[in-house]
Amino acid sequence: MNIGDVATRSGLPAKTIRYYEDIGLIAPQRDLNGYRRFRERDLHKLNFLGRARALGFTIEDCRTLLALYEDQSRASADVKQVARDHLARIETKIADLIAMRQTLTELVDACAGDHRPDCPILRDLGGES
Amino acid sequence: MNIGDVATRSGLPAKTIRYYEDIGLIAPQRDLNGYRRFRERDLHKLNFLGRARALGFTIEDCRTLLALYEDQSRASADVKQVARDHLARIETKIADLIAMRQTLTELVDACAGDHRPDCPILRDLGGES
DNA sequence: CTTGACCTTCCCGTGACTGGAAGCCCCATC
DNA sequence: GATGGGGCTTCCAGTCACGGGAAGGTCAAG
Numbered sequence: 058m059n060i061g062d063v064a065t066r067s068g069l070p071a072k073t074i075r076y077y078e079d080i081g082l083i084a085p086q087r088d089l090n091g092y093r094r095f096r097e098r099d100l101h102k103l104n105f106l107g108r109a110r111a112l113g114f115t116i117e118d119c120r121t122l123l124a125l126y127e128d129q130s131r132a133s134a135d136v137k138q139v140a141r142d143h144l145a146r147i148e149t150k151i152a153d154l155i156a157m158r159q160t161l162t163e164l165v166d167a168c169a170g171d172h173r174p175d176c177p178i179l180r181d182l183g184g185e186s
Numbered sequence: 187m188n189i190g191d192v193a194t195r196s197g198l199p200a201k202t203i204r205y206y207e208d209i210g211l212i213a214p215q216r217d218l219n220g221y222r223r224f225r226e227r228d229l230h231k232l233n234f235l236g237r238a239r240a241l242g243f244t245i246e247d248c249r250t251l252l253a254l255y256e257d258q259s260r261a262s263a264d265v266k267q268v269a270r271d272h273l274a275r276i277e278t279k280i281a282d283l284i285a286m287r288q289t290l291t292e293l294v295d296a297c298a299g300d301h302r303p304d305c306p307i308l309r310d311l312g313g314e315s
Numbered sequence: 316c317t318t319g320a321c322c323t324t325c326c327c328g329t330g331a332c333t334g335g336a337a338g339c340c341c342c343a344t345c
Numbered sequence: 346g347a348t349g350g351g352g353c354t355t356c357c358a359g360t361c362a363c364g365g366g367a368a369g370g371t372c373a374a375g
């Protein structure tokens with residue numbers, strides 16, 4: 058398979074796949090003409106990466122997870138720890154965003170949104186609340 | 187006031203304040219020695235920016251909001267639109283993160299987290315669900 | 316006069332790509 | 346055999362909102 062084929066089959070842009078090779082996540086072989094040649098195993102790894110990235114894992118998390126994936130003697134505790142740390146970061150982000158949403162919703166609701174210049178949103182941002 | 191003073195009083199790092207000047211959000215005067223000289227009005231703007239950023243507005247949003255803030259003939263509808271667009275982006279992010287949290291929670295709960303290699307998290311990422 | 320805190324500019328690095336330029340390769344068609 | 350178009354290659358630059366750190370000027374206290 059060439060890069061276009063695995064791009065289609067993995068759903069990842071070719072650019073991203075090259076990037077993943079650059080940073081050492083995958084190591085496809087090369088044809089004599091210099092083209093990358095991907096095997097099923099590479100495609101499998103790319104799908105793994107795509108799923109992990111979709112769950113919000115960082116690239117470094119992905120590197121760790123891939124290594125654990127390939128290590129038959131891993132302990133599931135190690136995997137769980139990575140996932141739990143990530144989950145904690147997500148919880149924090151959600152909480153931050155919900156706080157923003159709360160404030161923003163209040164401000165938007167309080168704003169008349171008409172042709173007049175008076176605006177509670179700007180008053181709040183300006184500290185004149 | 188020098189940059190250190192406004193940094194303390196606005197809660198923004200000096201680096202950030204210089205950056206805001208670089209990109210044209212503020213325009214403090216200069217002393218003869220080249221030091222930036224901030225007036226109350228600059229500090230006020232910085233506080234505005236700090237609050238807007240804390241609510242997750244992008245820098246470009248901030249530029250728009252600041253311009254509206256200074257424009258006495260603005261329409262509050264314009265401000266509201268910026269805030270509503272931003273709110274929509276936040277809602278999307280929250281939804282994405284909650285979906286991730288859901289999946290991750292299920293996977294973490296399903297994982298024994300012991301010394302054994304068998305791991306539902308990796309099985310899922312590997313597409314062997 | 317020296318010390319140390321503060322200020323200046325400038326450049327590089329972050330994360331995870333994305334866009335684009337310049338150029339090679341391969342296949343099909345005329 | 347020339348040509349055209351799509352796919353592949355590398356490399357460089359840009360994204361966003363700063364942060365780190367170097368090299369050097371400035372100021373107030375002792």
